[in-house]
Amino acid sequence: MAEADISRDVFGSLPDGREVERVTLRGAGGFEARIITFGAALQTLLVPDAQGTVDDVVLGHDDLLSYVKLRKFFGATVGRYANRIAKARFMLDGEEIRLDANNGPHALHGGPDGFDRKLWQIVAIDDGPQPSVTMLYVSADGEANYPGRLDVRVTYRLTGPTELAISFSARTTRTTVVNLTNHSFFNLDGLAAGTDILDHRLTLAADHYLAIDETAIPLEGPPQSVIGTPFDFREAHPVGARIRADDAQIKCGRGYDHNFCLRAGEGVRLAARVESPRSGRVMELLTDQPGLQIYSGNYIDATVSGKGRVYRQSDAICLEPQVWPDSPNRPDFPSARLSPEDVYRHETVYRFSTAGAAA
Template sequence: MANAHITRDVFGTLPDGRAVERIALHGAGGFEARIITFGAALQALIAPDRGGVCDDVVLGHDNLDGYVDKRQFFGASVGRYANRIAHGRFVLDGETVQLNTNDGPHALHGGPDGFDRKLWQILDIDEGGQPAVTLRYVSPTGEENYPGRLDVRLTYRLTGPTELSISFDARTDRPTIVNLTNHSFFNLEGLSAMTDILGHELTIDADAFLAIDDTAIPLPEPPRAVDGTPFDFRSATAIGARIRADERQLRGSLGYDHNYCLRGGQGVRLAARVVAPRSGRVLELSTDQPGLQFYSGNYLNGSSSGKGRLYRQSDAFCLEPQVWPDTPNRPDFPSARLAPEEVYRHHSVYRFSTSGAAATQGAAA
């Protein structure tokens, strides 16, 4: 890949004196992914629009304090279990496990001190034609009360001129559960424009989603068909087109914050496509995971700022490939169990391109 290279600097220092590094993977036409070792987070993602103008398309902070002072998962690597586990409790091989809880009665995104709050180690930097950085975090037995020592490797790699791949693998020394994801908040119009994302046109390759209760735990029912509901994104639809529909599932979460049950079974396949009408930026997300959490930025309320602006409701969306929420309590869901003889793997690809002529106005409702 022509002109591909890596730069590296110190992003800041934690209160205990440990340095947080930033590694920038440079692709073609100004495409760039910046990763910090605190939370193994995607701190910035620079992508060109249809006119070749580059801008950052992910929320975050320009300095380390923003990430340390307030936990918001901007670009973070989330674990040991992304999403929620009801009451932080499950039975594994006949033994009841009680996790630390942090979302009302439930455990969310690894608990009060998940992987997004850890300093990851740089294991390897590849400065070849597909520049990459590999990070490592070892979670000891009993961290947040999870069983087993978990050794996690994460690689960010530019696998094309404007394509970022994110790959996790993990190994354990005793049976445990694992569900890892990247939690980037996207706005494909770019942070310089910072319009809301309600006009972004979204397609999700899923016929069903998980309906949730008032605490965001999946209801005790099979996946619900999207057909005839505001959750149907099987063809390109503006995020805002039906977000204010009088639908209980939307009222409870102030918008979309639901797991989609992806088609296609095993292997990496296209999960979602998003088009920003003004900038023309297109994101195609492919993954080997069974689920995709779609979140429409409902709880961004102006109480936090980053990169020179306040973040407000619907300023960004998240697409989080993962195992389904509360899977350890649902034998009818895809399993999150990992045994010592197995390797957990998660591979997702974020491919950027541009669409044709500029739209005259947004498509938001």
Template structure:
């Protein structure tokens, strides 16, 4: 695939909803070869093309080549998730003394916004920037009591290509009544390529967290303080292969069928901080994730079961991808000891996450010895 020589934006039709509404795709091209394709359905990252050490570009996120795959089955590939990402126990909570009953769609719990979350909505394009930092901004208005959540919520999501080899995601939200807000992007990454046929167990992962949240059988955090990662398979502070300890006989790996846990980050005054680093040995691609969110859900693709055919007709199986989802901690509305997810009128919810790509120096996959990916000329 030849990379474009200058930054630019392209807009095209991607599909049609059953009611005849058009689903669009906006493609952001950067001069260094980075390319992001965003569709209005779910404000989703449909494809992300990143060069390897030789400058060859591959799409590194799972998903579908055609819109019909997104419509047929809800799997959150690349989607914007809300109004509340992850789970709320019992699909209910109390806000300012009032009981809030949500739609239960994960057993008795509410998951990823309910039965028809933000990932199942067709967002509108409100702005396109075609310049040195190509970008698209999408908007959605969530009605009061949609899926049970109080308050009309106006949300904007901006995808932007910035600096060398960086994809920046900015989310904002405003409400007319007190509510809870917790947004994330749910991309499934495989740095070897979505069509490579390789799993992510050999990806080297680092996570900047001293604690994680232990969960029960319903993936709800246990009624206890965060657990220390030290001495457990959840200690990624120095970096390990994802598969190195995933089959250890640890009770939390059994209950999650692998990694599907919130790691507790320590953001600095709302500014994005380093949260995770993912490196793949064959391509040499490295992803560094920075965010201002208090948690990072690490999900090792445990429930990909081979029943979905994705890009290139490949069946997606367990551990074919890994999700790194920055957001508030699960079940925060029911846990006053957790960082709050409350949003009041006059306040602005802000979520910033950056995905920075480099490549690893040969033989240094587990280190920070990296340089930026070359452009197509090899410089």
């Protein structure tokens, strides 16, 4: 990756005066990832299209104040527990852990003041052939009522000319639960196009998904088969082709806001492919996680603007690799438990390429 390089600048200051930095990782052909220390968030991702034109493909803001004022999770590192924990409580080794509810009666994305609201510290920058930045956040024992001091690191690395890898790791001083993810909102048309993602073609390596109740908590019972449902993306379908289907689950999520149960496998493997027929951009998502939350931007309601435009419903799609939602309350789900003798690890790769674009 001879063209790669890295730079570091100041993105702004928090109301208390603390400085927020931004690190830029540059690949080939204009590929570029910009990461800010507020929320360890992916603020910009520049990707070339089929004609070589570079545009930003992630929602977000150009200024720090907008991130601080409006909590929308744009590009953020989410934790201590991504997604929902039902009724904001769970049992751990016979002790009831009560969390702060922030999504109706439930705890969502770490509660009212999750990792996306924290100022992370840059602890390493590598300007070698695979440029990277590593950020650290130390979550105190009892923060948001989670047990254990949690030392969390996230590394953004360019692992190819147009490939971004995100690696998470965490250690705890007491047994706890951990589920981290990146919460980027993607539009492969590029933000300058001003289009939605309903024509993006989505393929998922998932034969089952988790049906939810009206508050987005998984229903009791096993995962549901995707066969014969609007959730069957085993072959490519436009995101919007069945998003208005007369289906109870589509109505619960106001579109897609569901965990897909990825096919079992070892290590990092292909989980999803998204293609924009307009721009020709293709994104493959590879991960070692058991689940992938697909969110079709159903609650983006034109009340938020960023990067020179107003964001509207279905302007972006989120693909969030993670442990399944509400796992601390569901012994039948993959475990989110982390003990002091273990290390939490999570690896996700976003691999970009191009296909033929529509005329």
